[in-house]
Amino acid sequence: MEESNNYGHQHPLLLILNQDQLIYNQSGVTDCSRCGEKYTHFCPDFGFNSHEKCAKLPFKLNHVCHRKHPLVLQFNSQRLPCKICGETNREAIGFVYGCSPCKFVVHIECASQSPLQVIKSTNHGHPFTLFLRQVPFTCDACGVEGNHVAYTCGTCNIIIHKNYISLPRIIKSKWHDHRLLHTYFHHIEDFGVLICMICHDEVDTEHGSYYCSKCNVIFHVHCVTEDKRSYSIVSLENEDEIPYESSITVLESNDAGEATKIKHFKHIHNLMLSPFVGRYENRCDGCLLPISGPFYSCSFCSFFLHKACAELPKMKDVWHHLCREPLALISDKAFECLECLNLYNAFAYECCGCETKICLPCVIALTPGARTYLKHEHPLFYYREHKGKCNACGNTTWSAFWCKDCNFVLHTDCFSLPITAYHKCDQHLLSLTDHNDNSYSESYYCDICEKTRDLNRWFYRCATCDTSAHVGCVLGKYSFLKHRSIYEEKDHPHPLIIVKKKYYYPDCYKCSKPCEDVALECSKPECKYIVHWDCVAPDYLQSWWMWCM
Known part of the structure; x- marks a missing residue:
């Protein structure tokens, strides 16, 4: 040594x-x-x-980026960003060359770069040249301002951050169903709405962004590439994009090209496109919301699907689950949804890697894009970080659907509340009502539990009968368990069916109390076995919370 x-x-x-x-x-x-x-x-x-x-590094050096004073080798105790590359999030902060009076810092490797450095880009036709003059600029690749050293393409007259020299030209992102292409500018007429689908702020089309040529949607570069797990690079640009397989096979179509007879891979019989029948107790077997608008029905059994639910793909990517594997459409599996914590057993998406399950209402609600809700006049957008007060339940939000125009805020759970719901307390369909409609009611009591209602929280109401009820009293603990579906229970020899008795309440086989809530009933008519769901379901399939309204 x-x-x-x-x-x-x-x-x-x-x-x-x-x-x-x-x-x-x-x-x-x-x-x-x-x-x-x-x-x-x-x-x-x-x-x-x-x-x-x-x-063996020199203790001092003169650098063209900072001509006022020499740069001294020192420890970057203040963790200042490098004035050449702009980075601060390095694993080893270590030593840098810096000027303490000017708070000027450059990484050792950045300081050693040649002033004539030329870098070839993987997605741009010309090389980029290092521009060693510290001047403010707006990056033409991402649209974000910079005040450190930039790289320029003299042929195209563009200037960019170093990190975006080899920005992928085409990516497949979990934020969108189609491939996204990067461009350095857009013609303003290409897009009607220049709003980023992630942060919902305006995108400057004079600078770089990612866009979908099929859907006319646009993303900030830093938004869509922020999490490396959320996208993959498409290396073969000329390769055809293969969409995920459809859930239906079209058997017959009308003159307008609309499928009137289909075969869905989750049902044994063919389904026919039907008009709204007006039977309030019918719910979609996909999302468990009341049937409305165009839907498919089975002529042999009580099976209904909203047209939109029937057309869901077999596989799907979602931005809020970051496994590399896609999610597969499943049904008839009881689980607790990762997003809303509701117990659910209708259509859902399950990760092919970690087997995490997300219910269909959450998948639909969290799909990027504008949303309309109840009587609110403006579109709502989902914000991953937003602290506010939910207009429906009055509780604090940390992420929410938000209207910037009038500060209207909804939790994800409240946003997914059924607009209409059925309850035995009223012969009509109950409608979700905001607190501004409390003046319609003569009293502020719940007609189910007979307790007072908070006037600042939403409720369900029948305008015909002037029936008003708490959201929790109408929906109950297990509003998203599909009735008449099969559930296997190891302590009984026959398959059990999920039921909710309306008027006749037989005693539970386990606890001997009346089965007033969700129960499991033997599928064999000769067997009179019936038990409360809570008496036999495992702990992870029991609801431990109630709606706060």
Whole structure:
């Protein structure tokens, strides 16, 4: 071993020539205190480590980026960003060249770059040249302002951050069903709404963005590439995009091209496109919401699907689940939804990797884009971070659907509340009503539990009968368990059916109390076995909370 004097450390450093000396000196293999690589110089008394090329760095240097003062090799204790690359989130902060009076810092490797550095881009036809003059600029690749060193293409007259020299030209993002293409500018007439689908702020079309040529949607570069797990790079640009397989096979169509007879892979019979029948107790077997608008029905059994639910793809990517594997459409599996925590067993999407399950209402609600709700006049957008007060339940939100125009806010759970619901307390369909309609009611009591209602919270109401009820009293704990579906219970020899008795309440086989809520009934008519759901379902399939309204 040899000794080496070094700027930035008060003790001599020992030169390690091979791995055996690392073990002999009991130092182990750690990171260089300057650049983060494995070291070959170390100070055994104070744990200062540096490999040979870093140990020989000059203490001072003059740099073209900062001509006022020389730059001194120093520890970046304030974690200032490099004025050349702009980065601050390095694993090893370590040493930098800096000017303390000017708070000017450059990374060691950035300071050693040639002033004539030329970098070839993987998605741009011309190379980029390092522009070593610190001037404010707006990056033409991402549209974000910069005040450090930039790279320029003289042929195209564009200037960009270093990190975006090889920005992928085409990506497949979990935020959108189609491929997204990067461009350095758009013609203003290409898009009607220039709003990023993630942050919902305006996109400057004079600078770079990602867009879908099929749907006319647009994304900020930094929004759609922020999480590396949320997208993949499409390397073969000429390769045809293969969409996920449809859930239906079209058997017959009308003159307008609309499918009138289909075969859905989750049902044994053919389904026919039907008009709204007006039977309030019928719910869609996909989303469990009341049937309305165009829907498909089965002539052999009570099976109904909204047209939109029937046309869902077999596989889907969602931005709020970041496994690399896509999600597969499933049904008739009881689970607790990852997003809303409701117990659910209708249509849902399950991750092919980790088997996480997300209910269909949440998948639909969290699909990027504008949403309309009840009588609110403006579109709502989902914000991953938004602290406010929910207009429906009055509780604080951390993420929510928000209208910027009038500060209207809804929790994800409240946004997914059924607009209409059926309850035995009234012969008509009950409608979700906001607190501004409390003046219609003569009293502010719930007609189900007969307790008072909070006037600032939404409720269900029948305008014909002047019936008003808490949201929780109408929906109950298990409003998203599909009735008449099969549930296998190990303590009974026959398959059980999920039921909710309306007027006749037989006693539970387990606890002997009347089965007034969701229960499991034997599918064999001759067997009178019936039990409460809560008496036999495992803990992870029991609801431990109630609606707060």
